[in-house]
Amino acid sequence: AQKVTQAQTEISVVEKEDVTLDCVYETRDTTYYLFWYKQPPSGELVFLIRRNSFDEQNEISGRYSWNFQKSTSSFNFTITASQVVDSAVYFCALGFNPGGGADGLTFGKGTHLIIQP
Amino acid sequence: NAGVTQTPKFRILKIGQSMTLQCTQDMNHNYMYWYRQDPGMGLKLIYYSVGAGITDKGEVPNGYNVSRSTTEDFPLRLELAAPSQTSVYFCASSHTRGLGGELFFGEGSRLTVL
Numbered sequence: 748a749q750k751v752t753q754a755q756t757e758i759s760v761v762e763k764e765d766v767t768l769d770c771v772y773e774t775r776d777t778t779y780y781l782f783w784y785k786q787p788p789s790g791e792l793v794f795l796i797r798r799n800s801f802d803e804q805n806e807i808s809g810r811y812s813w814n815f816q817k818s819t820s821s822f823n824f825t826i827t828a829s830q831v832v833d834s835a836v837y838f839c840a841l842g843f844n845p846g847g848g849a850d851g852l853t854f855g856k857g858t859h860l861i862i863q864p
Numbered sequence: 865n866a867g868v869t870q871t872p873k874f875r876i877l878k879i880g881q882s883m884t885l886q887c888t889q890d891m892n893h894n895y896m897y898w899y900r901q902d903p904g905m906g907l908k909l910i911y912y913s914v915g916a917g918i919t920d921k922g923e924v925p926n927g928y929n930v931s932r933s934t935t936e937d938f939p940l941r942l943e944l945a946a947p948s949q950t951s952v953y954f955c956a957s958s959h960t961r962g963l964g965g966e967l968f969f970g971e972g973s974r975l976t977v978l
Contacts, residue, residue, distance in 0.1 A: 792969040
């Protein structure tokens, strides 16, 4: 069965601090995809990144970076020099194996990130 | 640039009432999904569709029905509303299956069943 664990329910930091959101996943598939989505207070879900299981290169996009480690089944997300606009709920998600009968993504429960000015 | 549009954004239902959540996308995506999000929880897949005329159950389909008569529309039907269906519902679409494709989400529909 697919499972995504985001152990941090809520994180609160002061603006300009760096913060890392943890994501641990479980899957029996050798081919899979991992995602991060952002849900700001307005409620919509915003795609941040997709990573496939064969590409363990870390990725950096501006203040955002992602660390994918298959050895520990983790896909952590770091925000450098956080800003108030980064305040949101962040979801990590794992792509289903279509052959398993269901489709779509398995989501973690989310981490509520609060950036204080 | 409408993307995925959901209506209504808010609705209050009485127990036993029925309603349909509408979802339409203008990106010509074959794959569409309905998720529900309960407080403090991630999203759970209700139903999905891989193309017009084809639908299948997700993780939590009980109490819901869907249809996909066109590529653009994927309505979600609640036949006999129950308090357990109080949730925020998200429709999403993608050009490939969820395994590798980016999902585009609607803004959500907040449903309360009293």
